[in-house]
Amino acid sequence: MAGVQQDLPIHEVELDRGNPRIRRFLEHYEGEITDDRIALALDVAGDNGDDSKGAISPDRLRNSILANRGIIQPIIVNRGADGRKVCIEGNTRLYIYRQFHSDGVPGDWSTIPAIVHDLLEADGLDAIRLQAHLVGPRSWDAYSKAKYQWELHYKHMMPLDRLVDLCGGDRRDVQKSINAYADMEEHFRRLHGPEDYYDTQRYSGFVELQNNKVKTAIYNANFTLDDFAGWIKSGKIGSLASVRQLPRVLGNKNAKAVFLKKGLKAALDTIEQPDIGADLRSASMGQLSLALREKVEGLPFSELQRLRANPDEDVVRHLADTFDALKSLLSNLGQLDDDG
Amino acid sequence: MHARLVQQLIAHVKRVHVPERGLLVLADHESFGRNSPPRINGFTPDLFASDLPATFEILGEAKTMGDLQTDRSHRQIAAFLDYLAVRASSRFYLCVPPLSKVRATSILRSLMRPEHESVLVEVLDGT
Numbered sequence: 001m002a003g004v005q006q007d008l009p010i011h012e013v014e015l016d017r018g019n020p021r022i023r024r025f026l027e028h029y030e031g032e033i034t035d036d037r038i039a040l041a042l043d044v045a046g047d048n049g050d051d052s053k054g055a056i057s058p059d060r061l062r063n064s065i066l067a068n069r070g071i072i073q074p075i076i077v078n079r080g081a082d083g084r085k086v087c088i089e090g091n092t093r094l095y096i097y098r099q100f101h102s103d104g105v106p107g108d109w110s111t112i113p114a115i116v117h118d119l120l121e122a123d124g125l126d127a128i129r130l131q132a133h134l135v136g137p138r139s140w141d142a143y144s145k146a147k148y149q150w151e152l153h154y155k156h157m158m159p160l161d162r163l164v165d166l167c168g169g170d171r172r173d174v175q176k177s178i179n180a181y182a183d184m185e186e187h188f189r190r191l192h193g194p195e196d197y198y199d200t201q202r203y204s205g206f207v208e209l210q211n212n213k214v215k216t217a218i219y220n221a222n223f224t225l226d227d228f229a230g231w232i233k234s235g236k237i238g239s240l241a242s243v244r245q246l247p248r249v250l251g252n253k254n255a256k257a258v259f260l261k262k263g264l265k266a267a268l269d270t271i272e273q274p275d276i277g278a279d280l281r282s283a284s285m286g287q288l289s290l291a292l293r294e295k296v297e298g299l300p301f302s303e304l305q306r307l308r309a310n311p312d313e314d315v316v317r318h319l320a321d322t323f324d325a326l327k328s329l330l331s332n333l334g335q336l337d338d339d340g
Numbered sequence: 341m342h343a344r345l346v347q348q349l350i351a352h353v354k355r356v357h358v359p360e361r362g363l364l365v366l367a368d369h370e371s372f373g374r375n376s377p378p379r380i381n382g383f384t385p386d387l388f389a390s391d392l393p394a395t396f397e398i399l400g401e402a403k404t405m406g407d408l409q410t411d412r413s414h415r416q417i418a419a420f421l422d423y424l425a426v427r428a429s430s431r432f433y434l435c436v437p438p439l440s441k442v443r444a445t446s447i448l449r450s451l452m453r454p455e456h457e458s459v460l461v462e463v464l465d466g467t
Contacts, residue, residue: 153361153392160362160392171375175364175392182393212380212423219426 003115005074010097010112013077013085015039020129022091039095060168062096066105067165071097074113076128078120085116088125089132143203146181149174154182180206187229205232208243213312217247221256236263241320244312265321272314292322341437343369345402345466346386349435352464353398359391381419387433396429402466405440414451421456435464 015038016022022041029037042058065071075090087094094112101109117124140148149167152158164171184206192198209215209228218228231237237246242264249255249267259267280288307316330336346369357363366377366388377388380399387400399420407413417434424430436444445463452461 150393157361160364169375171364171366172378175366175390178392179394212378216381216423216426 003076003117006114006116007111008077008085008114008116010094010101010110013075013087013094013112013114015042015091015094016087018086018125019088019091021133035098038091039099042092042095057168058092058096060170061092062099063169064166065093065096066100066107067162067169069107071113074115076132077114077116078125079116079118081119087114088117088120088128090114141200142177142207143181143184143200146177146203150178150181153178176207176210180210183209183225184229187225188232190226191229191233202232202240205237205240205243208240211244213247214243217250221250223250231264236260238263238265239321239324241324242268242317245317268317341404342402342407345404345435345437348466349387349400349402349433349464352435353387353389353400353433357389357396357398361391363389364392365389380423383416383419385420396431397424397427398431398433399424400433400435402435403444404437405443408434408436408440408444408447414447417448417451418453421452421459421461424459425456430458431460431462433462433464435466437466439465441465 015035017033017038022038024041031037071090071093073090075093076088077085078088079085097109097112099105100107120128149163153160153163160174164174167174180203184203188202188206189198209225215225218225232240236259237243245264245268248271249259249264252271255267255271258270283291307313310316327336346367350365350367350369354363354365366372366375368376368384368386377385377399380388385399386402387398389398389400390396401417401420403413417432420432424432434444434448441463448461448463452459
């Protein structure tokens with residue numbers, strides 16, 4: 001299945017009405033399916049804020065294309081028997097080119113790099129879509145992304161503004177990522193000998209450390225980031241999400257003493273022993289799981305937004321701890337996929 | 341007036357602080373979109389800047405004189421100084437309208453406690 005690379009005029013290529021992601025949003029729409037309607041579907045479909053699997057929001061993609069003055073990976077186009085060219089892969093990128101062109105954004109957006117196939121059968125179309133979206137490129141883990149950003153900026157002197165633009169325009173994201181990586185390498189790495197296993201999964205603890213309340217609490221309690229790294233390595237901080245609870249613990253004399261002796265979880269238990277009552281204690285794991293699921297599924301949107309804006313709330317920590325415990329249990333039961 | 345003072349604050353910080361690899365600036369200004377400063381001890385400054393990885397941090401606040409004399413502004417500035425006091429090579433800028441520098445400096449000095457001694461502070465005369 002070989003295609004030919006060409007620069008195609010943007011209005012010669014049609015957005016793909018058969019693309020499942022677009023169809024999902026348009027199947028209940030009764031009016032004429034115009035390119036504008038498809039574009040709307042692409043924006044809605046793409047902007048789910050989840051880039052954990054390598055997806056990227058239209059906004060960040062737009063910024064990245066702009067910073068790079070074009071796309072790196074050509075879109076994929078099928079030329080049918082009637083000569084029509086349909087975009088099989090890269091509809092959002094094509095739409096962004098059209099937007100830039102019509103908005104007069106500086107640069108040449110009139111043509112787009114494309115791999116053009118001729119007369120692909122349904123089979124071939126599906127193979128391309130499946131490989132692009134179901135298998136997809138393998139996303140880097142957070143530590144590797146941070147390491148690469150740090151290397152570009154610190155070792156190879158890429159100017160900060162350029163790096164931020166290429167990464168989609170969010171300065172706080174880049175800031176958190178580079179500072180977390182630098183803190184981990186400076187304070188955690190030195191606790192490891194040449195033969196020791198360096199657990200890069202602990203990186204997320206250093207991301208949590210970038211919360212300014214956490215760092216301030218560590219300094220105010222006369223500890224250092226070397227101490228923090230030691231707590232991560234020794235397991236005194238087990239659940240990395242609970243790092244954001246450090247200010248409460250370090251600000252409480254008793255809890256601080258328990259933390260230094262037994263760890264963060266025990267320290268948090270001294271601060272608050274929520275009364276969960278005899279009825280809840282005697283309920284079975286099945287009953288509690290069903291009740292929790294019912295609560296989660298019935299969570300009002302307003303409450304979801306409130307919790308999202310207040311990640312330090314106890315309920316968020318309890319949920320994170322429960323999630324960790326469940327993950328560990330299900331993994332032991334052989335009921336968890338490798339990628340979680 | 342406030343937006344103009346913030347703009348001057350941003351321009352000053354960018355002119356004075358020029359690390360080799362570039363300066364990270366987050367500001368509460370329309371040209372910065374979502375790149376706004378983080379909340380610090382319950383208050384959001386008008387400007388946050390640092391190099392990356394961070395070896396220094398800068399907070400900046402623009403105030404009209406009326407605003408600068410309120411309790412809320414005093415708590416806000418004290419909160420920023422508390423934050424900076426435990427960080428190395430930190431600096432606080434206060435940008436005020438023209439001819440207010442002397443009065444603003446006096447207010448700022450009165451808010452500084454001994455533990456803020458390590459923070460470099462500067463009052464900028466806006467135009």
